[in-house]
Structures are given as C-alpha cells and as structure tokens.
Amino acid sequence: MLLLRSHLLPLHRAASALPSPIYHRAWLLSTSTSASTAPFSLEDYLVAACGLHPAQALKTAKKAFDQASKHCNKRAFEEICWSRLKSASNPDAVIALLSGVGLSSADIAKVVVTDPLLLRASPKNIGPRLHALRDRLGLPTPQIARFLGVGSRALRTCDVGPKLEFFISFFGSFEQLLAIIKKSDRILQVDVERVIKPNIALLRQWGLSVRDIAQVCSQNSWLLTYRLDHVKELLLRAEELGVPRSSRMFKYAVSVVSNITKEKAASKLKFLKSTLGCSESEIAIAVPKIPSILALSEELLLRKIQFLIKEVGMKPQHIVERPVLLAHSLEKRLVPRHCVMKFLQAKGLLSSKMGFYSLAQIGEKTFKLKYIDSHKDSVPGLADAYAAASAGVVPSGINFEHLKIFQSFLFDGASATHAH
Structure with a gap:
C-alpha cells in the first residue's frame, strides 16, 4: 500500500x-x-x-x-x-x-x-444477469443491446432480470418499459417487493386501476419509487384539488401533484384566479375538470388565455367554464383551427354561429375530414395551409395577424398549384 x-x-x-x-x-x-x-x-x-x-x-x-x-x-x-x-x-x-x-x-x-x-x-455478477436476459426473459439480441444502452447501470448493481420481467408485464411491453427507463432508470434500482408492489397496492386502494397506475407512471415512474408515506401524501394532495377518487380525472391529478410541489400548485391557482378574474370557488370548479393545466407554466397559460380573449374573442368567464381549452396546444391546435374557422366563415362555408370551443374539441381525424377534406375542391390549398399552420409556420405569439398570414399562404399555395 x-x-x-x-x-x-x-x-x-x-x-x-x-x-x-x-x-x-x-x-x-x-x-x-x-x-x-x-x-x-x-x-x-x-x-x-x-x-x-x-x-x-x-x-x-x-x-x-x-x-x-x-x-x-x-x-x-x-x-x-x-x-x-x-x-x-x-x-x-x-x-x-x-x-x-x-x-x-x-x-x-x-x-x-x-x-x-x-x-x-x-464478470461473476453480470454474467448470469446477461444470460438471464436472453434465457429467462427471452429477449432477442437487438432488445438486449437496446436495454443495455439505457439500463447497464442497473445490470452492474443488481439482479435486473426479475425486475424487467415484472415491469414488462406491468407496463405491457418491452418497448414501453424501455421508453420509461430512457427517462429514468430509478425503478430498476429499488426493491420490487419492498417498495414497488406496496406503492401499487396503495394506489389501487385509492381507486386507481392497474391500467391507470401504469399510465400515470409511464410519465412519472419515480412515483413508484417513493416511500409509502410520501405516496399517500401525494394522493391526499390530489384529493385536495377537489378531484374525488371516483373521478376519471383523479389519475391526472395524481400525475400533476407528483410533478409539482404544493407551493407551486398554490401559486398556479392564484395565477389563474388573478389572470382570469375569477373567484376561488370558480377555480375550485375549473381545476378538477382538467387538473393537468396546473402542470403548465404561467407563461404558456398566459399566452393561451390572451389568445382566447384577444384573438378568439372569448370572455374570461367562458374560459373558466371550459378550462380544457387551456390544455390544448396553442401552436398545433388552437391557432390553426381558429384560422380555419375564420377563413371558412369569411368564405361563407361555415356558419357564423359556429363557436370556437366546439371546433377546438373535435378530434383531429374528424376535424380534418369535416372541415378540411370536404372543402378540397372549393378551396384547393386549404389542406396545405392547415398543415403549415399546424407545423408552426403561422406564428403563435399574441397580437399577430395570423388569419392574413394563413390566407396569404393559402392563396399563394393555390396560385402555385394552378400555375403548375
């Protein structure tokens, strides 16, 4: 020495x-x-x-x-x-x-x-573990290689085979588990029997199904690795948001509180109250409808609220009553669909009584079929203009003339098509 x-x-x-x-x-x-x-x-x-x-x-x-x-x-x-x-x-x-x-x-x-x-x-430790991936789990070589690309640390530190076997079954597939491990391999570092399974049992006691738990933990896998008392604390916080355990929104509330602190959640509630000019009771009704809005940044929430008020012309009260609008993407959904709505109304192809909320809530496939594809003959460039707007070609800031930009793209595209 x-x-x-x-x-x-x-x-x-x-x-x-x-x-x-x-x-x-x-x-x-x-x-x-x-x-x-x-x-x-x-x-x-x-x-x-x-x-x-x-x-x-x-x-x-x-x-x-x-x-x-x-x-x-x-x-x-x-x-x-x-x-x-x-x-x-x-x-x-x-x-x-x-x-x-x-x-x-x-x-x-x-x-x-x-x-x-x-x-x-x-080698004495990792040798049997490597062979278990192939012989016990039946993973083909490409999957073993992909796993080691994100989970080799777990292979070094513990008998990873039984854990992989459990999580592949729990999350439904190797691919789903791999996507989770890429974000964090912590679930492979903790004891399944002493930590993971008791947490799953607690979540089930609070009304979440195995499918719900897998869905929540696909985005927040660390939830399964917390101490049991901490998980219970998060469940209580989710309930305090006004979301009952029996609600289908409860799993989203659990996901939200596992991502933000109690102080940040309170700050976000205060921000929504002041920005929308509503009462605590109104916010208490709005948030349980779509708890995920609490996970959005104040900057993004402000941009969406300003767009809905200044561009769409909605009153703050209407937004409070329809908080799901704040959960939609501004660039990929709200702005492009508003462009289509205003353009079709200007052309007399859509009733002026059609509300933006109804248009924003329609599924993408149905929206394109009903409001884009059905007008492909009368408005040849509409599909291209909508695709460009959804891809972010139309600016997403506040106080921009998005409709004129949309129309310009539409007409330029149509002219180029006819010229060709």
Missing part, C-alpha cells in the same frame, strides 16, 4: 497542474512492479478493443473517471483504479460476455460509450 500511495501521490500532484483531459488519462495508467510491463491505459484500450476514435475514447475515459470519482471515496477510488482496470483482463472478460449474448462489435462500442464503468463490473 505504501508503494501504491508513493506512486499515486506524485501522479495526483502532477495531474492537478495539468488540463483536465490529461489528468483523466493519467489516473487510468498503472505501473507494474516490473519495469518491463507496459502501463495499461483505458483510453488506448477503448481504441484498440472497442474501435473508438481517439477523441471519443478520451471523452469516454474522462466519463469513466467522472462517474467513478462521483460515487467513491478516495480509498474505494484507488481500489477501482487498481483492481479491475490495472490490465485488460477484466474489460476483456466483460466484452466477451457481451459478445456471448450476441452483441456485435458496434453494439458493444455503443454500450461502453454510454457506460464505460461496465468494463470494471464483476
């Missing part, structure tokens, strides 16, 4: 005076007690064994250093440097295991770039 420290100390002192990339490479070099043995460099190994470009290898080696030093004390850090990365032996064994379950050289390179610390994992 004295020899080890006498070697590391000058290395550390020298590295502290050098640019960080050089320091990150320095820690990966080990000198054998035999002067004839060449030092091992992870950076060089990544180039030679994994086929990485030198610049990419340097970046990956630096990433390995950052990951290791972040989670280890000095003594453990020394052990990492010298126990499993003192030679190519451990990395070779890990690569052999990855290759053994069918991963190609390109797949292995991607996994290593994502999680270079996998190369120092214990």
Whole structure:
C-alpha cells in the first residue's frame, strides 16, 4: 500500500497542474512492479478493443473517471483504479460476455460509450444477469443491446432480470418499459417487493386501476419509487384539488401533484384566479375538470388565455367554464383551427354561429375530414395551409395577424398549384 500511495501521490500532484483531459488519462495508467510491463491505459484500450476514435475514447475515459470519482471515496477510488482496470483482463472478460449474448462489435462500442464503468463490473455478477436476459426473459439480441444502452447501470448493481420481467408485464411491453427507463432508470434500482408492489397496492386502494397506475407512471415512474408515506401524501394532495377518487380525472391529478410541489400548485391557482378574474370557488370548479393545466407554466397559460380573449374573442368567464381549452396546444391546435374557422366563415362555408370551443374539441381525424377534406375542391390549398399552420409556420405569439398570414399562404399555395 505504501508503494501504491508513493506512486499515486506524485501522479495526483502532477495531474492537478495539468488540463483536465490529461489528468483523466493519467489516473487510468498503472505501473507494474516490473519495469518491463507496459502501463495499461483505458483510453488506448477503448481504441484498440472497442474501435473508438481517439477523441471519443478520451471523452469516454474522462466519463469513466467522472462517474467513478462521483460515487467513491478516495480509498474505494484507488481500489477501482487498481483492481479491475490495472490490465485488460477484466474489460476483456466483460466484452466477451457481451459478445456471448450476441452483441456485435458496434453494439458493444455503443454500450461502453454510454457506460464505460461496465468494463470494471464483476464478470461473476453480470454474467448470469446477461444470460438471464436472453434465457429467462427471452429477449432477442437487438432488445438486449437496446436495454443495455439505457439500463447497464442497473445490470452492474443488481439482479435486473426479475425486475424487467415484472415491469414488462406491468407496463405491457418491452418497448414501453424501455421508453420509461430512457427517462429514468430509478425503478430498476429499488426493491420490487419492498417498495414497488406496496406503492401499487396503495394506489389501487385509492381507486386507481392497474391500467391507470401504469399510465400515470409511464410519465412519472419515480412515483413508484417513493416511500409509502410520501405516496399517500401525494394522493391526499390530489384529493385536495377537489378531484374525488371516483373521478376519471383523479389519475391526472395524481400525475400533476407528483410533478409539482404544493407551493407551486398554490401559486398556479392564484395565477389563474388573478389572470382570469375569477373567484376561488370558480377555480375550485375549473381545476378538477382538467387538473393537468396546473402542470403548465404561467407563461404558456398566459399566452393561451390572451389568445382566447384577444384573438378568439372569448370572455374570461367562458374560459373558466371550459378550462380544457387551456390544455390544448396553442401552436398545433388552437391557432390553426381558429384560422380555419375564420377563413371558412369569411368564405361563407361555415356558419357564423359556429363557436370556437366546439371546433377546438373535435378530434383531429374528424376535424380534418369535416372541415378540411370536404372543402378540397372549393378551396384547393386549404389542406396545405392547415398543415403549415399546424407545423408552426403561422406564428403563435399574441397580437399577430395570423388569419392574413394563413390566407396569404393559402392563396399563394393555390396560385402555385394552378400555375403548375
């Protein structure tokens, strides 16, 4: 150990005076007690064994250093440097295991770039876990490669097979689970029996079905990883919003409160009250209809409210009574549909009594069929103009002449079509 420290100390002192990339490479070099043995460099190994470009290898080696030093004390850090990365032996064994379950050289390179610390994992630990993915879960090689691209840390730290088996069944498919893990792999880090299942049981006691829970946790998977008392606190907060457990909106209320603090929710309620000029009782009626509006930023809510009042001509009271309008996309739904409505009314193709709320609530497929496709002969460029507006060509700010821009696009497009 004295020899080890006498070697590391000058290395550390020298590295502290050098640019960080050089320091990150320095820690990966080990000198054998035999002067004839060449030092091992992870950076060089990544180039030679994994086929990485030198610049990419340097970046990956630096990433390995950052990951290791972040989670280890000095003594453990020394052990990492010298126990499993003192030679190519451990990395070779890990690569052999990855290759053994069918991963190609390109797949292995991607996994290593994502999680270079996998190369120092214990082959005795990850070997059975890797084979379980193939033999127990029946995952084909492409799915194993894709999982390792986002879940290799879990493979290093725990027996991930039973957890994957549970969550694939719970969320309905491997693809759905993979999408969730890409956002956060925390659900693979906690104990299913002690944490996940009790939380699911509690959510079910509060009226949520397994399907509801899976839907909510597809966007907020961390909800399943909280302490049981914290989950109960969130359920109480959802109920305090005025959404009863029996309501189909309750799952959305749970999703909202799991994303924002109690203080932020109160601030958002106050903002809506002042911006719309309504009473607390009116807000108390509006929010339970569409709890998700509390998850929107005040800036976005303000833009939508101003659009509905200044451009559409709605009264604040009407918005309070129809809060679902605030949940629709301003750019992709509200503005384009308002353009279509005003244009068709100006052309005499739509009754002037048609309200914007009714038009905004129609499903996209039905809307296009009834108000776009049905006018393709009389207004040839309408479909293109609507598509452009939905794609954001029509500005989404406040106080813009969106109808004129929409008409200009429509007429220009029609002229170009006829000229062609």
